[in-house]
Amino acid sequence: xxxxxxxxxxxxxxxxxxxxxxxxxxxxxxxxxxxxxxxxxxxxxxxxxxxxxxxxxx
Numbered sequence: 001x002x003x004x005x006x007x008x009x010x011x012x013x014x015x016x017x018x019x020x021x022x023x024x025x026x027x028x029x030x031x032x033x034x035x036x037x038x039x040x041x042x043x044x045x046x047x048x049x050x051x052x053x054x055x056x057x058x
Contacts, residue, residue, distance in 0.1 A: 033054070
């Protein structure tokens with residue numbers, strides 16, 4: 001990412017460097033394993049469930 005051009009705040013969604021999602025209760029978020037990702041600390045008093053798995057389409 002060091003050589004990537006600077007991004008503008010008003011860039012189109014497909015050109016943004018980072019995507020932020022605010023899930024609601026019951027939402028499931030899935031992404032490719034190679035995609036750089038991080039999750040902020042759970043500040044809620046309720047538990048957050050995280051599941052990791054591998055799946056191959058054939």
